[in-house]
Amino acid sequence: MVETNHQSYIINQMTKQQVLDLYFLDARHKLIEVAAFLDRAERAPGKGDFRLEAFRAALGKLNGKQKEKARLVLLALSDPTKEPIAVAAGKTACGAGPGRNG
C-alpha cells in the first residue's frame, strides 16, 4: 500500500457524461486491444512468464468500486522489493516486477 497524506483538491471541470463523450471511444479501443493481446498470448504455443501473471493480476484491479485504479495497476506491475540490487545486469526495464518468487 503506497502511503500518502497529500491533501488533494479536485479541479474537476467535467461531468460524467462529458468524460464519456470525450474518452469512451478511446478507452473502448484500448480495452479491445487488451482483450486481443490476451487472445494472442493464449493462442501462442509454449510457456508464458511472470509478465503474463503480473498482467492478469493487474487486470484484477479494474474490478469493483475501488478508487485509484491506475495507481493500483501500477503497484501491481511494480517491483515490490526495497533493497538495491547488487549489479545492474542490463539497462532496460521489462514492465512487470519479479513477483514474490522472482
Add this chain to the structure above:
Amino acid sequence: MRYIEPHAHMVSRVTDDYERMTLAGCEAVCEPAFWAGFDRSSAAGFYDYFCQLTEHEPKRAARLGLKHFCWLCINPKEAEDVKLAGEVIALIPKFLNRPNVLGIGEIGLNKNSRNELKVLEMQVDLAAWHNQLILVHTPHLEDKLKGTRLILDVLKNDKRIRPEHVIIDHVEEHTVGLVLDAGHWAGMTLYPETKCSPARAIDILETCGDERVWLNSACDWGVSDPLAVPKTALEMKKRGHLAAAIDKIIFQNPKKFLGQCSKFKL
C-alpha cells in the same frame, strides 16, 4: 499560448523541432544531461557533451529566438562504472558558471543498483556543495516505485538539500504523492508507453492540485513528441480548464521552480 519546456533532449532533435516549439509558443527549453543511447567510453566524451549543452545548443536555439538552458551530470544509465562517474563528476564544476547551466541533472536511478545509488549520492553531494538545483530521473516501469523511494531517502538523508530545490521527474499515479509529501516538485512526463499520457497527466493534476508540479515532454532520440506540452494544454482546454489554470501549469510553475536559479531569465 506561452509555455516552457522544462525537460527536452534537444541534442537528439533536429532544428525543425526548435522551430515547431517556437511556433507553438515555447519561450524556453531546458535540457538535462542524459544517456545518448550508447555508453560513452571516457570522461572526455562527457566533456565534449557538456560543451555541446553549454555552447552549441544555446546557439542553435537562439537562431529560432528560443532560450536554452541545461543541467549537467552523469546519467543513471552510465552510473554502474563508479570510477568513470567520479571522473565525470570532477569535470562538472568547471561548467557550473556557464550562463545557461541551471543545476545538476538528470541524476537518479535506472535499475536501482548499489553503484547507481553511490553515484546518485556523489551527485547530490556535488549539488549541495555548490548550492545547485537538482533534477531527478526516476526509473522506468516496474523499477519506478522502488527507485523513487530510494531516491527520496537519499535526499532526505542529506540535510543540506532544501526539498523545494529538487524536481523529481517522470512521476506517475503511484509515486506522485510520495514526491509531493516530501516537499519536492513533481514532474509529469508526456512520453509514449513508458510514462504518462496527456489524459493521465491531467487526471493527476485534477487529483493532486496544481502546486509544485510541471509537465514536460522529455523528447529524445526515441519515439517522442517535442510538442507534447502544448498538446496537453489543448487537452486541458477540451476538459474546460481556464486559460489562467493552464498557464499556471505550463508556464508559471516551471518559471517558479527554475527561477530559483538566478540565471533563469526570460
